[in-house]
Amino acid sequence: MTVTVGVPREIKRDENRVAITPAGVEAFVRAGHRVLVETGAGLGSGITDDDYRAAGATILPHASQVFAEADMILKVKEPQPSEYGLLRAGQVLFTYLHLAAEPELTRGLMERRVVAVAYETVQLPDGSLPLLAPMSEVAGRMAVQIGARLLEKRCGGSGVLLGGVPGVPPAEVVIIGGGTVGINAAKIALGMGARVTVLDINTARLRYLDDVFGGRVVTEVSYSYNIAKAVARADLLISGVLVPGARAPRLVTEEMVRSMKPGSVIVDVAIDQGGSVETIDRVTTHSDPYFVKYGVLHSSVPNIPGAVPRTSTFALTNVTMPYALKLANQGWRAAVQCDPALARGVNVAEGCVTNQRVAEAHGLEYTPLERVL
Secondary structure, three states: OOOEEEEOOOOOOOOOOOOOOHHHHHHHHHOOOEEEEEOOOOHHHOOOHHHHHHHOOEEEOOHHHHHHHOOEEEOOOOOOHHHHOOOOOOOEEEEOOOHHHOHHHHHHHHHHOOEEEEHHHOOOOOOOOOOOHHHHHHHHHHHHHHHHHHOOHHHOOOOOOOOOEOOEOOOEEEEEOOOHHHHHHHHHHHHOOOEEEEEEOOHHHHHHHHHHOOOOOEEEEOOHHHHHHHHHHOOEEEEOOOOOOOOOOOOEOHHHHHOOOOOOEEEEHHHHHOOOEOOOOOOOOOOOOEEEEOOEEEEOOOOHHHHOHHHHHHHHHHHHHHHHHHHHHHOHHHHHHHOHHHHOOEEEEOOEEOOHHHHHHHOOOEOOHHHHO
């Protein structure tokens, strides 16, 4: 079975990643499939049209042509409103979707009867999220860089250096969520010399972090009382909480933010899933990265890894390609029946919402995937 795989250029603001590398093109072609890439799709990641052609791809000038001819669409970010009408019934869409925070997109995918497979809900039996992990690693590390920059006085920050200097104490970095984002943020913050506190609801995870960092990180259970105390002393607050497929819980209240020091900084990595900070009522962008409320700088960029697109593109495609090949080689129905982790990635199929948390987020009927198959 030959499948036509389409890779359009990403059109979300400040997004320079691309869903495939030349190595991925070659793998599809070697398996007997056809790959269509929109002109210029890889330029933001340093990949030229000629690179794709050399690997066996066909380059098309317009996204509309790619969507029209492709059986499966590979993307990085969720379709934008101008792309909804390009999708068609039975087409497989494989990308980050974060549908719990996207009611209009969810309904659009249902109406178009698209088979929407979300990178972020592909989940292994141990609970890990293999297609989210590399971007969470990037986002966690970048969050500290973003926070350090915003703390500079020229940005309106308090003028605190994360690592301090001899005779001057370092900054207080508080990280809510000890998962992939949290541990990577802690690595960078510690490396820059900051004092670091990590809060998580899972005490086993806190024991792991204590062991990994040799006691250099303060660990606390993320009860509301503990969060409030930690937020009040933070120079830089990073939120990396995640409930797979669901909207992020609002753990940081407006009252907590009001207690923070003037010029302190919040970086909400959870904004992809709706955000976990009550005072964040808008998304920001790489070109307009923050706003100020109660004297606190708020950064809520939903595609942080897009700031380092070459690293992010190669890290992402390293993990997505094996699953993309399964979908192409076996067809989506057989692929998800053979791979329970991939089955968890199916959020919408044939007009039905097949992810329970997405359905609950929007008050829609949940249909178990087995009924669709």
